[in-house]
Amino acid sequence: MIPVLLASGLILSGCVAGAAVSAVGAALSAVGGVVAERAARLAESKKVSLPMKMDRALAAVQRALRAMDFDVDLLQPTKEGGYIALFGNEKLDGSVTLERVTPVLTTYKVKVLDAGGLSRNEAVEEAVTNLVRNQSKKLGKRAHFDFRDYNVIRKRPNRASARVGWFRIGSRLRVRPATVPGWLQIEMPEGDKAFLKGKISETTRSHP
Structure with a gap:
């Protein structure tokens, strides 16, 4: 794995062959972490x-x-009108999948693996599940998802392409250089390819 340097100086893990990445207007960080596959x-x-x-x-x-x-x-x-949210750190990789049942009824499920993907962490799953339920009871009338720290993920490596998701600046993601200069490719939770705006930089090359 080759560390990837973004504009803010944070590090991103990626399947990058002998190169680093300098993002435009965004920063992802570190190794491993939340990975779609x-x-x-x-x-x-x-x-x-x-x-x-x-x-x-x-x-x-x-x-x-x-x-x-x-x-x-x-x-x-998701195509069904829900969402998949990925989260994690150096020790855990997880997701929360939300599905729309009716306009006023939503279901969710939490999935967590220990780092390396070899074992499921049911204790963390239960803790997140319970806390989501508790937080849902405390929401104000105008509560909504806070997108201020997020940048757009595109369907194609083009600024005019459709938006297919968002990534948090400073988060852990696995990317690789796209065929179009200045863009990075990522695999989304549902398995389709998508793209982040960025550019290749040789300034932080390191050995695996």
């Missing part, structure tokens, strides 16, 4: 219902993760 392998978890709209349920997820010193690192809207 790991999230896809997580075992099924129990669905929990929240009697509220999707946008408020998403706000509850963000607040719960922040209360546990996590955060939503990558957010992808």
Whole structure:
């Protein structure tokens, strides 16, 4: 794995062959972390219902993760009108999947693996699940997901391309250089390819 340097000086892990990455207007950090393909392998978890709209349920997820010193690192809207939120740190990789049942009823499930993806961490799953439920009861009338620390992920390496998600500045993600100069490729939680704006820099080359 080659560390990737972004504009803010933070480090991002990526499958980058002998190069580093300097992002434009964004910064991701470090090694390992929340990786889409790991999230896809997580075992099924129990669905929990929240009697509220999707946008408020998403706000509850963000607040719960922040209360546990996590955060939503990558957010992808699903084709069914829900969301997949990835989170993690050096020890854990996890996801929260939200599904819209009715306009005022949302379900969610939490999935967590220990670093390396070899074992499921049910204790953390339960803690996040419970805290999301608790936070949902404390939301103000105008509560919503806070996008201030996020940049856009595009369907194609083009600023005019459709938005397919968001990534948090400073988060841990796995990327590789795209074929279009100045862009990075990422695999989204549902398995499709997407792109972040960035450029290659040779200034922080390191050995695996």
